[in-house]
Amino acid sequence: MSKAIINITNTKCCAFCKYWWDPTCKYIMPNINNQWYYETTAQCRCIKKGHDTFAHSNCSMYRLKIEI
Numbered sequence: 001m002s003k004a005i006i007n008i009t010n011t012k013c014c015a016f017c018k019y020w021w022d023p024t025c026k027y028i029m030p031n032i033n034n035q036w037y038y039e040t041t042a043q044c045r046c047i048k049k050g051h052d053t054f055a056h057s058n059c060s061m062y063r064l065k066i067e068i
């Protein structure tokens with residue numbers, strides 16, 4: 001596993017998408033303000049696409065799951 005940090009206001013990653021099945025948010029962790037850590041190589045099921053995707057992927061159906 002490898003960690004990265006992003007600003008969720010300007011970066012789209014499956015790890016922060018409400019369609020990525022990580023109900024306990026085990027692959028993401030807050031830092032400060034809108035900066036978050038995530039496990040870039042984690043894979044979970046995308047419930048829109050019906051298959052697993054990497055945490056660092058994204059697509060046009062992305063919807064942020066965190067209230068900012």
Ligand code: SF4
Pocket residue numbers: 013014017018019020046047048049053057058059060061062063
């Ligand atoms: S593939 Fe698209 S819809 Fe699925 S989790 Fe990633 S950003 Fe969200």
